[in-house]
Amino acid sequence: MVPGRAGGDHGDMQTRDHSSTTTDTTTPRRITRSGDDRILGGVCGGIARHLDIDPVIVRIATVALVCAVGAGAVAYLAAWILMPLDERSAATTPSAPRPAHA
Numbered sequence: 001m002v003p004g005r006a007g008g009d010h011g012d013m014q015t016r017d018h019s020s021t022t023t024d025t026t027t028p029r030r031i032t033r034s035g036d037d038r039i040l041g042g043v044c045g046g047i048a049r050h051l052d053i054d055p056v057i058v059r060i061a062t063v064a065l066v067c068a069v070g071a072g073a074v075a076y077l078a079a080w081i082l083m084p085l086d087e088r089s090a091a092t093t094p095s096a097p098r099p100a101h102a
Helices: 043-051 055-068 071-082 087-092
Strands: none
Touching: 043 055, 043 071, 055 071
């Protein structure tokens, strides 16, 4: 115990065995560009899906950043280049039926 400090003796420090605790084995979600909710590059749709909010809110915030600061356009282009495209959304979306050519 340090002299002059408030508090009492908390006893001996004990080490805890963390091997019995359960760990979350799920992998963290990655931010990916949306393949099905896209207007320009799918960046805003992917960010909105990751944050679980409406894509219109992210699009309005992006336009506001581009107009106010100008660096928003550079950030959007960087995200467009760096964010991978979500293959799940394109694979699960049924394709439009093609007309039969006779």
